[in-house]
Amino acid sequence: MAVRKKVAKKKASKKKASVKKAAPKSKAAPSKATAKKAAPKAVSKPAAAKKAARKPAASKRAAADGPADGFEPYKFKRGEAYMDDRMRAHFREILVGWKRELMEEVDRTVHHMKDEAANFPDPNDRATQESEFSLELRARDRERKLIKKIDESLSSIESDDYGYCEGCGVEIGVRRLEARPTATLCIDCKTLDEIRERQRS
Numbered sequence: 001m002a003v004r005k006k007v008a009k010k011k012a013s014k015k016k017a018s019v020k021k022a023a024p025k026s027k028a029a030p031s032k033a034t035a036k037k038a039a040p041k042a043v044s045k046p047a048a049a050k051k052a053a054r055k056p057a058a059s060k061r062a063a064a065d066g067p068a069d070g071f072e073p074y075k076f077k078r079g080e081a082y083m084d085d086r087m088r089a090h091f092r093e094i095l096v097g098w099k100r101e102l103m104e105e106v107d108r109t110v111h112h113m114k115d116e117a118a119n120f121p122d123p124n125d126r127a128t129q130e131s132e133f134s135l136e137l138r139a140r141d142r143e144r145k146l147i148k149k150i151d152e153s154l155s156s157i158e159s160d161d162y163g164y165c166e167g168c169g170v171e172i173g174v175r176r177l178e179a180r181p182t183a184t185l186c187i188d189c190k191t192l193d194e195i196r197e198r199q200r201s
Contacts (some may be wrong), residue, residue, distance in 0.1 A: 071094050088160075106143065153181060
């Protein structure tokens with residue numbers, strides 16, 4: 001019996017020693033709190049990369065899609081009247097900048113067509129060039145009509161008619177005009193106009 005007790009004591013002492021040796025490993029392991037603090041640092045780089053990837057390139061935006069993105073959204077002042085001098089100056093600046101951008105695009109197209117124009121001997125190359133020029137001219141024609149609308153909007157600013165719906169006479173709204181400065185109808189009249197067009201077709 002005494003021999004068995006001695007063997008049992010030896011086994012118990014060996015287990016304690018192994019537990020003591022293993023203990024420092026658990027101290028070296030990082031705690032949950034430190035792991036949580038360290039986690040966002042690793043995630044922040046991919047998140048920043050995703051945000052950068054979402055931003056569209058400025059060069060890909062067509063000038064005919066809307067005014068340049070560089071303008072500051074209009075900030076209202078308390079008790080400010082709709083389409084006062086300050087508000088009209090804001091929209092005049094947007095329209096003039098947009099017109100300048102469209103005119104630059106027209107000049108760029110003219111120079112491009114002059115530089116690239118060539119009498120290719122191969123009929124396929126000639127047909128490709130003609131189709132490219134045709135697409136560019138169609139886009140410029142659309143922009144020419146848009147420049148005419150911008151000029152009309154600028155003249156309506158001078159005559160104090162800008163910003164009011166031609167259909168019902170209500171205020172079109174600053175945010176709608178910032179999105180489409182040549183708008184002449186409020187959102188309700190524009191929706192009704194589109195419904196009528198669908199019914200006709």
